[in-house]
Every structure is written in C-alpha cells, then in structure tokens.
Amino acid sequence: MSNDEAFDKATLRFAAIIESSEIAIYSQDLDGIITSWNRASETLFGHPAVEVVGKAASATIIPPDRRAEEKEVLQRARDGHGIQHYETIRQRKDGTLIDVSMTVSPVRNSTGEIVGVSKIARDITLQHHIERDARQLAAIVESSEDAIVSKDLNGTIVSWNHAAEDMFGFSATEAIGRSIRMIRSRTIRAQ
Numbered sequence: 001m002s003n004d005e006a007f008d009k010a011t012l013r014f015a016a017i018i019e020s021s022e023i024a025i026y027s028q029d030l031d032g033i034i035t036s037w038n039r040a041s042e043t044l045f046g047h048p049a050v051e052v053v054g055k056a057a058s059a060t061i062i063p064p065d066r067r068a069e070e071k072e073v074l075q076r077a078r079d080g081h082g083i084q085h086y087e088t089i090r091q092r093k094d095g096t097l098i099d100v101s102m103t104v105s106p107v108r109n110s111t112g113e114i115v116g117v118s119k120i121a122r123d124i125t126l127q128h129h130i131e132r133d134a135r136q137l138a139a140i141v142e143s144s145e146d147a148i149v150s151k152d153l154n155g156t157i158v159s160w161n162h163a164a165e166d167m168f169g170f171s172a173t174e175a176i177g178r179s180i181r182m183i184r185s186r187t188i189r190a191q
Helices: 003-020 039-045 064-078 125-143 162-168 181-190
Strands: 024-029 034-037 083-091 097-108 114-123 149-151 157-160
Touching: 024 039, 039 114, 064 083, 064 097, 064 114, 097 125
Parallel strands: none
Antiparallel strands: 024 034, 024 114, 083 097, 097 114, 149 157
C-alpha cells in the first residue's frame, strides 16, 4: 500500500469516527464559514448540515452578543493557538440559547499552513443548572435558622451551618471531618 493510499484510508477512518461521535464536531475556514458538520452538531444545534455548511457560524449558531468573541477565537487559531474548554453560549435553530464548552484547534494543510479551525462543542446547560441549584440550596441551608448537619455513611460530618454552630457550640471548622457522635456527646453533657 502506498503512502497516499494509507493516508486516504486514515482520512476515511477519522471521518467515520467524527461522524459517529456523540459530541458536536465541526470545522470552519479562517473566515468563519462552516466547512463540515457532524450528526451530533445537527442534534445539538438543530441545523442539518445542508443548512449550515457554506454559511458563517456567526449567522447561524453564534448569538449577536458573542460575535466579537468568535472573531477573537478565529484570530487565535490564525496565530496557531488552540483553546481548551472555554465556556460560551451558542444558539439553536429554534433560537434557544445553550451553554457550551468549546475546544478549538487550528487545522493545518500538508505543508503546515493553517487553513481553518476544528471545533468541539459540548452542551453544559444541564451542568450549569445543577450548579446554580446547588448554590441556591447551599444558600438556603446556610441561612436557615434551623441547625442543619449532614454526614457521610461513616458518620463523619460533611456540612454544618451557622445555626448548628449556635446550637452545638462548635464552628463548622471544628465539626466538619469529625464523628457525628460529637453532637450526641455534647447533648448528653448539656442535659
């Protein structure tokens, strides 16, 4: 098998991997025109490949308030720099905004010249909702006037709010990491 044949086989193999990936992978030229679009991109953004290939990403999936950011990303790629896991917002075909984590890499031709960028997009909208809900729950627990203490399966205290400090007389720093039995000991002595 010649080098050209081996290269063609490898190219087809990588194309099949990208197409079957569950992660959105697409490419753009240095002007921001979409040049490839896998099935996961169709699922994530709601646009079939025929609707976006050949069009500017800024006109299809990038919200107007993120277009300056996209210009910076393309410039970094032109300069030969990739970007790992930057968080941004993209827009689905139906107008819904989604939080995504993007990885951007320059694409080089056989002579090493940068001719485009590859982009990997992961939907992190659910992750952001979970983090927001966890922060809200933590704020509720912390501001509660009731003592709220949590422990792991071994009986080790893992959280301790201000009301627990007031009720039991131990700061969170003193309580977290200790056995829950310290509360019972304290309660028995107080009686």
